[in-house]
Amino acid sequence: MENRTLRVFKTTDYREKPNSDELAFGRTFTDHMFVMDYSESEGWHDAKIVPYEPLKVDPAAMVFHYGQSVFEGLKAYLNPQGEPLLFRPQKNIARLNRSNERLCIPPIDEDFLLHALKQLIHIEKEWIPEADGTSLYIRPMIISTEPFLGVAPSKQYKLVIILSPVGAYYKEGINPIKIAVENEYVRAVRGGTGEAKTGGNYASSLKAQEVASKGGYSQVLWLDGVEKKYIEEVGSMNVFFKIGDEVVTPQLNGSILSGVTRSSVIQLLEHWGVNVRESKLTIEELYEEYTNGNVEEVFGSGTAAVISPIGQLDWNNHQMVFNNGKTGKLAKELYDTLTGIQYGRLADPFNWVEKVTAHNEMHKVG
Structure with missing residues (x-):
């Protein structure tokens, strides 16, 4: 039976936040991260938000030798009212499970992971940059952690979500x-x-x-x-x-x-x-x-x-x-419309955007 309790442990050593005009892509990370482990006997368990820190992983962990890993990438944005928004997060989490299936990684509870992600975003809200074109990049990942040198699917895994305030991915921006x-x-x-x-x-x-x-x-x-x-x-x-x-x-x-x-x-x-x-x-x-x-x-x-x-x-x-x-007319229209919806500046006729609201910091699902 998988444990669906999310525990929160806040840092006492907060990092200095970078200026929006200094943001590169994926170089700076926030104060907290989400972690969860998997074992055959317990399933996915021990879900918690903890201070950002290096992972302790055995040198024989199978991910280092056979590359059994998956990841995702999505973003959080601030709307004009200063509220955090997510863009189609269910699609990313569903795709994570499709990647899991291909890499022989046990599936995750998608609703629970979305809940945990929203809680992490709520805690790190002040890390979402406000300048135009900036956002908080979200990187969920799963690695195989069983210490074993045989070529087979791992029996142990670790799921981690880290966050990074980012500027434009390409230095060219919207330019071709x-x-x-x-x-x-x-x-x-x-x-x-x-x-x-x-x-x-x-x-x-x-x-x-x-x-x-x-x-x-x-x-x-x-x-x-x-x-x-x-x-x-x-x-x-x-x-x-x-x-x-x-x-x-x-x-x-x-x-x-x-x-x-x-x-x-x-x-x-x-x-x-x-x-x-x-x-x-x-x-x-x-x-x-x-x-x-x-x-x-x-x-x-x-x-x-x-x-x-x-x-x-x-x-x-x-x-x-x-x-x-x-830059072509259609590309510019698509960029302006998608970013307008993502940042809550334009109407969202497709219900793509989800608002991140406060949760109890100790929560059990199911």
């Missing part, structure tokens, strides 16, 4: 970025772990990102790992192409992450009456549409950057410049 199409390295294939949010996917992308960065690119655009011709996703984002009178995005195929922002963009576009097509798209087809003058805008979507216009895409010595390297 330059991206290279990756032709040599492979990140994921269908049947692999590409649709799970697991550390190994990102480790396998580092070499290509390193090479691209040296060439002056912000990110790489991945092609499928088998035929190396179908467009999949950018390193940290799903990708959209406005071709003529429709918007095309690669369909989910088992090797592409099902982005929460991706889903929101599709829903918004359909709400606006824009034709949206989820389908296979080869890099050759995109280049042909580009040479025919049909590609009007390209942009990425993700929790970190929200909407990131792509001004230039380089492939096989072909340079594709979109919308004269400027």
Whole structure:
């Protein structure tokens, strides 16, 4: 029987909060974190909010040797009244469980984890920055902690949520970025772990990102790992192409992450009456549409950057410049609308936003 009690232990050593104009992405962390453990005999148990501190993990913990880990990324925002808001948190928690299933990690109680997250956000409310474009990044993660060197699913796990006040993910902000199409390295294939949010996917992308960065690119655009011709996703984002009178995005195929922002963009576009097509798209087809003058805008979507216009895409010595390297009208409308909803400045017709309210600091669910 899993224990559903949440205990809170507050710090006595509060950290100095950074100025909003000094925020980088993921460099500063708040005073508290959430932790919960799993064992076969007790299930998920010992849920608590504690002062932020290093984890004590055995050197033989299986995560270090076989990479059995998953994580998520979402944000908390302040509305004009100074109240904390979460954007579609249930989607992230549900995706965490889908990643768990792929990595053989026991599922979590989604309602309880959302309750714990809201309590953590309430305690750390003063860490949510107020400046435009800033937010509190939320990183839930699960690692396998059983000290065992056999190749098998772990029998022990630790779930942690840490928080980080952040500015813009890209130094370019909403300005267009330059991206290279990756032709040599492979990140994921269908049947692999590409649709799970697991550390190994990102480790396998580092070499290509390193090479691209040296060439002056912000990110790489991945092609499928088998035929190396179908467009999949950018390193940290799903990708959209406005071709003529429709918007095309690669369909989910088992090797592409099902982005929460991706889903929101599709829903918004359909709400606006824009034709949206989820389908296979080869890099050759995109280049042909580009040479025919049909590609009007390209942009990425993700929790970190929200909407990131792509001004230039380089492939096989072909340079594709979109919308004269400027932010397109549709990308700007999507960014303004999504951030307007996230920060509580615009109406939320989809009920995407959840307000974080005060809870009792000792709470039992179920």
